[in-house]
Amino acid sequence: MxxxxxxxxxxxxxxxxxxxxxxxxxxxxxxxxxxxxxxxxxxxxxxxxxxxxxxxxxxxxxxxxxxxxxxxxxxxxxxxxxxxxxxxxxxxxxxxxxxxxxxxxxxxxxxxxxxxxxxxxxxxxxxxxxxxxxxxxYSPQCSQRLKELSQRLVSCSDTGGWAKCFSSGTAGSESQRAFGLSELGSQRKRKESFISLDSDGEETGSQSKRMKMDICVHECLETEEKSLKEELSESDAPAETPAKEPQPTTDLFDALPEYMKVAVLQIKELLESHTEWDQSSMDVFKVLNECDPGQVELLCRMLNFPDLPEQTLPKLCSCILAPSLDISFSTSATFIRSLLLERVLSLSEPASRCLVNAVTSLCSHCPRPMCHALIEPVLQDANIGNPQAELVSRLIEGCMDSHYKLLVLQMTLKIAWNEAVLSITHSLLDSKLDLSEELFTQFTEQLVSQGPQFTKSVKFAKMMLTVLTKYSSHVNAAHKHSLSSCLVLNETFLKKSLQAALKRISDS
Structure with a gap:
């Protein structure tokens, strides 16, 4: 059985x-x-x-x-x-x-x-x-092997002695088999097949089969590691005349602990497979609990997160959000930035269902890292368009509480507005935020300063109408004067509605 x-x-x-x-x-x-x-x-x-x-x-x-x-x-x-x-x-x-x-x-x-x-x-x-x-x-056979090894070490010269000692592959076979895959980081090449002896000194069929399987798995993983390093070397090729040459990623990879190297290869294999992920597969991601921010960023680079198929994203995010992982703010932010930022910035049409699921699940569980690692860079990008605005507005409406909505609103006050940012700002205001007097004053100042370039923008007019209707209790005499001067420039069909709304505030 x-x-x-x-x-x-x-x-x-x-x-x-x-x-x-x-x-x-x-x-x-x-x-x-x-x-x-x-x-x-x-x-x-x-x-x-x-x-x-x-x-x-x-x-x-x-x-x-x-x-x-x-x-x-x-x-x-x-x-x-x-x-x-x-x-x-x-x-x-x-x-x-x-x-x-x-x-x-x-x-x-x-x-x-x-x-x-x-x-x-x-x-x-x-x-x-x-x-x-x-x-x-250890067995008598192992004892005899150790004696032979000791004699060979004594006879070897000081320089190159270890390499000469292990070149035959027989003396080190017992220890290599015992440690198995834990020696993945080693760059030694297997020049001869391994020999495995039982306690009586005879080869057994089951041990021979197992040794062949161990060698095959080991060599496959070594090939994967070599391929991964080659990819990193190509992607990190230095510029023609760099001001400061960065440390090669392959050197950083070699500096990783052995268990992290193994985890990288396991995750890479998992991401490339087309099978369902079981619990043992998801447990591989626990390595993130042991990583510092630099190691997390390196792991994300080695795994080529921006190039992953989008259908992989929901499964990957569910692993990261599993209860067994207790990742920090910096780790979450690095993961979100590496996995999603490039994808979101490059959108030229509405986001796919898989991307939406991944973004919303991460935003629901990690709202603060999402605001700083994804939403803020998207707002600051000069090429932000309707696909990005639609996705961010979706997060605002479905995944954020008022605290994080206020945080995003404060981010909009530090950048130049365009039509996409207007859509996001309107979504924020439409959710009836609890604005402080200071924040409302900052917003009206931004509204007045940005107004001249949006005299014909319907989105800008709708946003102003939302301010005058939903936040009328916040408008004081100074605000009325500023908003009135802004309305004079408006050339949209909503101008009369805006003036009527402002008049109602003045009469109350």
Missing amino acids: DSSGFLCRFDGQSKLLVLALLSGASGPFRALDIFQKQQRSSDMSLCSFIQTLCQEEINYRETEAKALTVLPLVCLFPALFKENLLSFIHLIQPVLPQTTILHLIKCLSQDPHSSPWVTTLVKQLKRSMGANNAECL
């Missing part, structure tokens, strides 16, 4: 742990994160999870005798799960009763196909509990 078929043996909380431990090299840390959250919410105990793993299960072996055997359930899981499980147990050992851990170890000892790595992790776990301190953690 496939390991996923065993999920029905576990309760809901334990299923999440099983899936995490099956997810790959990061399984122990994903399981630890899940366990800590479950413990905070429901005071979960791992004893029932361990008991389920220790339950006996009938196993059908495909041999000449076609025998039926009874083994603990944990023995029927793949080696990766058992390795991740032991690493996870080591991380949370203080919260587990020692008898429960020993019972699990006893069940694992019944595994007829235990890998050397599982055997070593069991010994390490026993040692951490105070047992078997004298027992060696």
